[in-house]
Amino acid sequence: MKGKVIVLVVVLLLFWYLVGAALAEVTLVVATEDRPLQKVITKYTPEFEKMKGIRVRYVYYPSAELRSKVRLDAALGTGEFNVVYLTEANIPEHAHAGWIVPIREYYPEEYDFEDFIPAVVNILSYNGIPMAAPLSAETTWLAYRRDLFEEEGVAVPVTLDEYIEVCKKFYRPPNMYGGVVRGDRGHGYNVWRWSQFFAACGGKYMENGEWVFGQYINEAIKATEYYLEVIKTSPPGGERFSYLDAWNAFNAGLVATFICATPKYAVTEDPERSAVAGKVGYAPPPYETVPVASGAAHGYAISSVGCKTEELRKLAGEFIAWATSKEMESRRIIEGGEPLSCARKNTFQLKEFAERIPVEHVRALADTLAITRLVVPPIPQWPEIGDNLGIILEEIFTGARTDIRASLEEAEAFAQKVLKRE
Amino acid sequence: MASVVLIFRGSPDLRLRRIYYPFFLPAFLLLLFFSVYSLLGVIVLSFDQIDLRRPDVRGFSALNYLRLMRDGRFWNAIKVSFLWLLATTSGSMSIGLAIALFLFRRFPVAEPLVSVFLVLPATLSRVGVALIWKLIYRTFGILNYFLSLLGLELVSFLTEPKLAFISVTIVDIWQWSFLVSFLCLSLLNSIPPNYIEEAMVEGASRWEVHRFISLPMISRGLLSVFFMKLVESLRTFDLVYNLTQGGPGITTETLDLYAFYQGVTIGGEISYAASMSVVMLIFTLVVLTILWRYLWRKKEEE
Numbered sequence: 001m002k003g004k005v006i007v008l009v010v011v012l013l014l015f016w017y018l019v020g021a022a023l024a025e026v027t028l029v030v031a032t033e034d035r036p037l038q039k040v041i042t043k044y045t046p047e048f049e050k051m052k053g054i055r056v057r058y059v060y061y062p063s064a065e066l067r068s069k070v071r072l073d074a075a076l077g078t079g080e081f082n083v084v085y086l087t088e089a090n091i092p093e094h095a096h097a098g099w100i101v102p103i104r105e106y107y108p109e110e111y112d113f114e115d116f117i118p119a120v121v122n123i124l125s126y127n128g129i130p131m132a133a134p135l136s137a138e139t140t141w142l143a144y145r146r147d148l149f150e151e152e153g154v155a156v157p158v159t160l161d162e163y164i165e166v167c168k169k170f171y172r173p174p175n176m177y178g179g180v181v182r183g184d185r186g187h188g189y190n191v192w193r194w195s196q197f198f199a200a201c202g203g204k205y206m207e208n209g210e211w212v213f214g215q216y217i218n219e220a221i222k223a224t225e226y227y228l229e230v231i232k233t234s235p236p237g238g239e240r241f242s243y244l245d246a247w248n249a250f251n252a253g254l255v256a257t258f259i260c261a262t263p264k265y266a267v268t269e270d271p272e273r274s275a276v277a278g279k280v281g282y283a284p285p286p287y288e289t290v291p292v293a294s295g296a297a298h299g300y301a302i303s304s305v306g307c308k309t310e311e312l313r314k315l316a317g318e319f320i321a322w323a324t325s326k327e328m329e330s331r332r333i334i335e336g337g338e339p340l341s342c343a344r345k346n347t348f349q350l351k352e353f354a355e356r357i358p359v360e361h362v363r364a365l366a367d368t369l370a371i372t373r374l375v376v377p378p379i380p381q382w383p384e385i386g387d388n389l390g391i392i393l394e395e396i397f398t399g400a401r402t403d404i405r406a407s408l409e410e411a412e413a414f415a416q417k418v419l420k421r422e
Numbered sequence: 423m424a425s426v427v428l429i430f431r432g433s434p435d436l437r438l439r440r441i442y443y444p445f446f447l448p449a450f451l452l453l454l455f456f457s458v459y460s461l462l463g464v465i466v467l468s469f470d471q472i473d474l475r476r477p478d479v480r481g482f483s484a485l486n487y488l489r490l491m492r493d494g495r496f497w498n499a500i501k502v503s504f505l506w507l508l509a510t511t512s513g514s515m516s517i518g519l520a521i522a523l524f525l526f527r528r529f530p531v532a533e534p535l536v537s538v539f540l541v542l543p544a545t546l547s548r549v550g551v552a553l554i555w556k557l558i559y560r561t562f563g564i565l566n567y568f569l570s571l572l573g574l575e576l577v578s579f580l581t582e583p584k585l586a587f588i589s590v591t592i593v594d595i596w597q598w599s600f601l602v603s604f605l606c607l608s609l610l611n612s613i614p615p616n617y618i619e620e621a622m623v624e625g626a627s628r629w630e631v632h633r634f635i636s637l638p639m640i641s642r643g644l645l646s647v648f649f650m651k652l653v654e655s656l657r658t659f660d661l662v663y664n665l666t667q668g669g670p671g672i673t674t675e676t677l678d679l680y681a682f683y684q685g686v687t688i689g690g691e692i693s694y695a696a697s698m699s700v701v702m703l704i705f706t707l708v709v710l711t712i713l714w715r716y717l718w719r720k721k722e723e724e
Contacts, residue, residue: 068687075474097475174576183581185669223507237561238580240670380475387687397670400583 008041026054028080028319029306031070031081033298034060036266037136037341040332041323049324056319064386066188067381067383070303074099079305082316088123088133088374089187089382095126100301102129106317111325120343130283132299133324134343136263140196143250143268145170145256146281153356156283160200163257163286164229170256171233178233179248180255185394187376187386189243192395195375196259196294197223205377211419214412217405222288224396224404231364231397237396251276259285261296262365263342282364284371295372297343300324334341340365385415458617461703468711474690486697496673496698499680503658503702506676507589513595515648518602523632525603526610527618537604542721544601548657552664555593557579559665582668583673590665594658598651605647609640647716649710656706677702 027192038058045056059081061069070084074094086094091190094100113121113133120137121130124330142163144156148170157163182193190381195205203219204212213220231238235249250258253266253275271277300320307313322328326346333339334352349354354362376382389411395401471481490496525536543551559579566576579589613636619624621631637644658676662668668675668683675683678696685695 071474072686093475167441174570177601236566236576237562237581239578318692351541373503384475384690387683391669392669394669395583398583398670400671400673 026315027323028054028056028082028148028315029080030056030083030085030300030319031057031066031073032058032060032083032085032300033063033066033223035338036261037332037338040335041328043300043335044328044331048319051322052315054315063188065101067188070094074303074305081303081305082306082312083300083319084303084306085298086124088296088303088378089126089376089386089419091131091301092126092310092378093380093383094301095129095131099304100131101304101307101313102131103133103301103317103320104130106302106313107133107321108318110330111321115344115346116324117343117345119295119372120297123378124299126378129138132301133320133400134297134299135324136299136338136341137295137343138261138263138298138341139295139365139368140193140259140261140285141368142257142283142285143260144281144283145253145276146277147279148256149281156281157286160226160286160288164226167230167233167257170344173235176236176252177249177255179240179257179259180234180238180249181230181238181259182228182243182246183231183238183394183397184242184245185390186389187383187390189390191390192326192376193259194223194227195314196285196292197226199292199294199375200285200290201226202289205375206379208304211377211379211415213415214409216264217408217412221404224393228394228397237357239399240394247356251311256401262368263338265361266299266338282361282368284368285365291371292375293368293372293416294375296374299343381418384418385411388414464696464699467693468700470580470693472691472693474692486694487701489694490697490701495672495675495680496677499675499677499698500705502587502673503677506594506658507652509591510594510598511648511652513591514598514602514645515560517595517599518647519606519644521599521603522606522610523636526632526636527605537607540600540604542600542608543597546597548597548660549664551593551597552661556597559589578702581670583670584665586670587674591663593665594655594661598654602647602651605650606640606644609643609647612643613639642708646719649714652710652713665719667695694717 002280038060040235042058045058047054066085066395067087067090070081070086070090071093072078073080074084074097084094084100084237086100091100104113113130116134120134123137124130124132124134142157147152149156152169154166154169155162157166163179169178171175184190186192188287198216201219201222203216206212229254234241237245237256241249246255246258247260247264247267249255250260265282268280269274269277284291302313302322304313304319305352307316313381324343328342329342329344329347330350330352333342333347333350333356339353339356342348342353357365376386392401392407392411396404396407400408429707468486469482469484471483471485475532521540524534529536529666557563560566561576562576565579569575577585580586617635617639618631623633626634657678659678659682662674662676662679663682666674673678681695681698681702685692
């Protein structure tokens with residue numbers, strides 16, 4: 001009997017030790033979006049875990065929910081996430097509130113931060129200080145059905161007027177539509193794409209650090225009118241198309257042109273996932289007065305709320321450096337995780353990059369990158385102002401509002417109210 | 423020891439109750455605590471100025487309520503919520519009752535199996551239902567496919583401002599009218615059969631039987647089903663959010679959705695959002711209490 005009790009105690013102590021050891025293991029929690037490049041990072045994560053002797057746990061959210069979850073987590077002080085996936089639209093908000101820490105302080109030298117494309121680093125900076133390490137960079141270009149254009153002798157449009165004419169020419173429902181855009185509301189959705197048109201018409205949100213949208217109402221009206229013209233040549237329901245809807249319609253061969261972001265290139269050119277693979281041409285986006293392509297960057301940042309100790313911040317920094325390293329970026333390019341989302345100069349020199357991307361596409365990308373800049377304002381209030389503008393734009397696109405000037409002036413008044421609140 | 427003795431004193435009913443209470447009391451007290459604490463918390467929050475983006479700004483005032491009065495989007499949300507309540511409750515009740523009256527005593531052998539199918543839609547999660555119907559409503563979805571077979575133009579069910587609200591209410595009515603029909607059918611089956619058989623023997627038609635016998639006899643039960651659906655209709659968030667996010671524009675934006683946007687996603691103004699919740703609570707309590715008293719008193723008088 002005594003022997004059995006001793007054995008039981010020893011087993012319980014061993015169990016307690018093992019459980020305690022498992023619980024004591026450091027786990028880095030990363031809030032992120034489930035996109036192709038993230039899949040590649042997740043695949044190679046055991047390599048990092050083995051290197052550091054820790055666990056990495058990913059928490060996935062769709063894009064819109066990710067922004068609000070990360071914001072709530074930081075604002076309420078919960079600190080569930082150690083590393084957060086942020087976009088250019090959210091960096092000012094998080095940096096201003098002190099929810100993230102400057103990334104250079106925790107980015108190990110050996111991972112060569114200087115190799116990132118400077119313009120991309122600038123997009124993810126606040127007041128000149130880099131706040132996140134770039135995971136992906138993107139620009140906006142015009143994807144068009146090269147086969148249809150060649151067949152009908154149509155020139156690639158350079159101006160927005162030419163673009164509208166092309167859209168009308170190819171508007172042949174129900175099997176072919178001219179153009180398609182994002183209609184779904186949100187500062188990262190319809191406002192993002194509409195801002196491309198706004199900038200191409202000469203419009204600006206900010207000038208010398210001052211909010212000037214109200215001075216560019218005429219440009220905003222023009223941009224909206226162009227946008228509406230494209231929607232008229234879109235498939236039914238195009239007024240509220242999400243990015244996914246628009247992209248699927250193009251990849252299914254239903255639409256002749258699509259002003260889109262570069263990350264989706266890999267799927268469009270994949271014969272197993274796209275009906276138009278090999279038939280698409282690319283060019284800088286059309287403009288009215290200012291040749292411009294709206295740029296964006298997404299990256300990983302260290303949450304100051306989730307990483308309260310220096311050790312945890314250093315660990316988070318090492319993880320971010322590993323995930324955004326030259327080696328990981330080349331893996332993402334080679335393994336199909338969005339080859340045109342590269343944020344490092346080194347990637348463009350890789351043999352695999354040259355082999356994967358046809359030279360005419362590289363030329364189009366280079367031409368587009370030359371005019372790429374951030375067109376949305378890098379201010380903490382932008383998500384709130386942008387979301388309100390998104391609702392108003394959606395109402396205009398669906399016909400719920402018809403007075404474009406009054407609607408945009410209402411958006412301006414709301415923006416002024418939000419800015420005064422700060 | 424005294425308390426143990428106490429359990430065994432008194433009438434059998436009293437003794438049983440003394441045994442039961444200690445078992446459910448802890449859970450009851452816990453629920454009471456969380457619900458009262460949450461309620462008081464929301465009320466206190468509504469009188470503050472907490473903004474997630476500006477954590478240093480605090481202040482006790484009724485400014486949020488004054489702001490609500492001037493907020494056009496808030497009044498739009500009230501209007502949409504009220505119309506939603508009206509449409510989904512009346513739609514579910516009328517369709518549910520019609521189905522129950524049709525099925526009553528028509529397929530006696532198959533009725534248990536039919537009852538199972540009636541309950542099924544209500545067991546689905548709201549999010550799942552929203553996603554299924556989003557696919558059905560898509561421009562190139564199955565509904566438009568059948569319309570195209572009939573030679574009709576494609577319809578943007580969730581994009582047309584005038585159609586979006588109707589499309590979303592149809593989803594709610596679809597999900598709940600069958601459960602309402604199941605409940606009504608159960609009420610109808612509780613009527614002593616001799617009343618109906620005697621009426622039918624005397625030559626009453628099916629409609630006359632329902633009008634003069636079945637419906638009056640189950641009216642109290644129908645009232646309970648009505649209020650159950652009314653309260654259920656107050657929960658709109660998951661369905662509307664997943665179908666339209668309150669769009670196009672704000673045509674389907676109910677009050678709970680607007681409060682969510684203000685507090686969580688767009689503004690971070692959780693105190694302002696809390697004030698909307700308080701207004702919604704007061705509105706619900708007042709409306710339900712008046713309605714209940716009026717209808718119940720009418721029943722009593724009858």
